[in-house]
Amino acid sequence: MSEFSEARFRKTINDMDEANRRDPHQVLVNGRPVAKELIYGIRMSEMLMETYPDAEECLRLAARAQHIQRWTIPRTDYPMDRKGYLLWRTKLKQFHGELAGKIMKTNGYSELEIQKVEDLLNKRRLKTDREVQALEDVVCLVFLTYYFQDFIEKHRDEEPKLVSILQKTWNKMSEKGQQKALAMPHPESVKRLLTAALAES
Structure with a gap:
């Protein structure tokens, strides 16, 4: 990446972070409150570079924008059934792609680069x-590393549901992603459920 490209990339990442810093929802990170989607974007970037250190610029931007301003489209705006969930997810992907594209355009990226990031975010x-x-892969690894343990706490008496979620997560990953997931230092509760999920798959 040239010096100009690096400066443009850093400015775009900073702009995405500023957008996420407005999140009214906060989580504790090392005992300090942080905007929920801000830390999510940072975790996505860190996991991407840890798993795919040669990731190109558009993929790095897409990782940071994966949940950009997600809170502006709440799940409760859609019917609380499977169809409503899928509609919500589709709308989110479109929204994230469009907002990331606007930020990229402001920073001088080409239409081709913007389209690439939109394609990535829309999967x-x-x-x-x-x-x-x-x-x-990175979405799944971040979920397993930072968010699945909380999900276990909320659904402690629903082990079949937890196992099913892990199986679906596993099937979304490539072999490289799966190998990375197995090598990670998960809490015992996650290890046990992951073992059960793989045994049943």
Whole structure:
């Protein structure tokens, strides 16, 4: 990446972070409150570079924008059934792609680069596009690392549901993503459920 490209990339990442810093929802990170989607974007970037250190610029931008301003489209705006959930997810992907594109355009990216990031965020050609699959791997790994333990606490008496979620998560990942997931230092509760999920798959 040239010096100009690096400066443009950093400015775009900072603009995405500023957008996420407005999140009214906060989580504790090392005992300090942080905007929920801000820390999510940072975790996505860190996991991407840890798993795919040679990731290209558009993939790095898409990882940071995966949940950009997600709170502005709440789940409660859609019917609380499977159809409503899928509609909500589709709307979110479109929204994230459009907002990331606007920020990129402001910073001088080409229409081709903007379209690439939109394609990544909309998961177009998953399982056939290497970069889309890499982004999906990172989404799954971040979920397993930072968010699944809380999910276990909320659904402690619903082990079949937890196992099913892990199986679906596992099937979304590439072999490289799966190997990374197995090598990670999960809490015992996650290890046990992951073992059960893989035994039943």
